[in-house]
Amino acid sequence: MRAEKARGRDAVAVEEAPRARIIVFLGAPGSGKGTQSALLSAELGIAALSTGEMLRAEAQRETSAGRKLRKVLASGALVADELVCDAVAARLKREIANGGMILDGFPRTLAQAERLDGILRGLDLGPAMVLHLDVPREHIVARLTARRQCASCGAIYNLVSRRSGRGEVCESDGGALVQREDDSEPVILKRLTAFDLACAPLVEYYRGANYHWIDGGGSTAAVAAQLLSIVKARGKKPEKTQAAA
Ligand code: AMP
Secondary structure (H helix, E strand, O other): OOOOOOOOOOOOOOOOOOOOEEEEEEEOOOOOHHHHHHHHHHHHOOEEEEHHHHHHHHHOOOOHHHHHHHHHHHHOOOOOHHHHHHHHHHHHHHHHHHOEEEEEOOOOOHHHHHHHHHHHHHOOOOOOEEEEEEOOHHHHHHHHHOEEEEOOOOOEEEOOOEOOOOOOEOOOOOOEEEOOHHHOHHHHHHHHHHHHHHHHHHHHHHOOOOEEEEEOOOOHHHHHHHHHHHHHHHOOOOOOOOOOO
């Protein structure tokens, strides 16, 4: 079936109506979104995009945009909606043919959520499934200050709960395990405040059939099993709407 008219800047020409699954992880920094979206991505065979990782990679560039981005990331503030939305839209359009995508860290503002809906309508897809991982703030601060990441492949470890079997280096590729610049306590507190401000309106926006609250305080395996059962239960029928008006 050919998708009917899709208008606006997020319109895309598609010959076959896509049967793609779009999953959004909502949760504070340190709530386990990165770990869980990687596990879910492997289970479902669809890509996961961490907007934080994407922006950190962009910030490595020795250009004025790269330097500007580095400053924003180091401060714990949010990056401008337009920049993040355009990058997500481009990637999303590419991943539709591969079955969909998991979004980790996007949307983070109401404007981003509205833009995402526009993108999905433009792609002739129904609303995203939203998985909200909720973890008490004191656990989050403890998790984030102990978090380490492979400088080479991005794998996530934790000095308390998930140590590398190879000590100071990554189990998979031997890369150095480093602390993210924005995982220092003052910046963590700023990031959590930014999240708290944005979270309530996002939950309000998404509350409904496709929104799922999950207690993210359990073990990685327990949370992963819960997420998978939610996704499988809801994923029997691909969500699809009428063609965008
Ligand atoms: P994360 O790795 O998800 O904790 O994100 C790290 C940082 O990247 C955040 O503190 C923001 O500065 C930026 N960032 C990530 N995702 C977004 C987004 N959707 N909108 C704006 N800024 C973002």
